[in-house]
Amino acid sequence: GAVVSQHPSWVICKSGTSVKIECRSLDFQATTMFWYRQFPKQSLMLMATSNEGSKATYEQGVEKDKFLINHASLTLSTLTVTSAHPEDSSFYICSARVAGADSYNSPLHFGNGTRLTVT
């Protein structure tokens, strides 16, 4: 159980275009999903917390107009990288926590990540 599916697994786009990444919880509902960014050989850096039905909460230094997050349902959150530039090339990973009374203490389950390359 607790499977998180992320799509696409990799994408190559031209500079200036936008890319949308989907994160789905397949067998559970997630009121909260998290988006991380990971550079090679480094740890995961939290970008934003996606809340179903409300605005996302962005970490300091993360541009909300650059990284648009939509969490329209309890099983889907999307991250759109707008006007992508080569420096946006990275590994983006989403995660979700099972919704429930004690969900805030339950572990995060991660998707398989999306490798974005901007040329």
Add this chain to the structure above:
Amino acid sequence: GQQLNQSPQSMFIQEGEDVSMNCTSSSIFNTWLWYKQDPGEGPVLLIALYKAGELTSNGRLTAQFGITRKDSFLNISASIPSDVGIYFCAGQSYGNKLVFGAGTILRVKS
């Protein structure tokens, strides 16, 4: 902010050896988690710990939640080639965000 110190940064061991890695923090956590990440994939949860002093096993893996709630260790017994990967510890305070360690790169020599 909260930070985790994970060590060692990397390990290169012989197949069959036991492995130990740990995380420490200056802050108290309510939950300690251990993840493994293979190249090009997302982290996979190995063990979750919820109580101070808790010792939990998952196959050849054993992890403990430190009694002070400021540290945790992960042991891998009788390592095999597929244990290769990056291991991350993560701590969470009640209702707060997950904080990750920098990771331990494990390489196994067969």
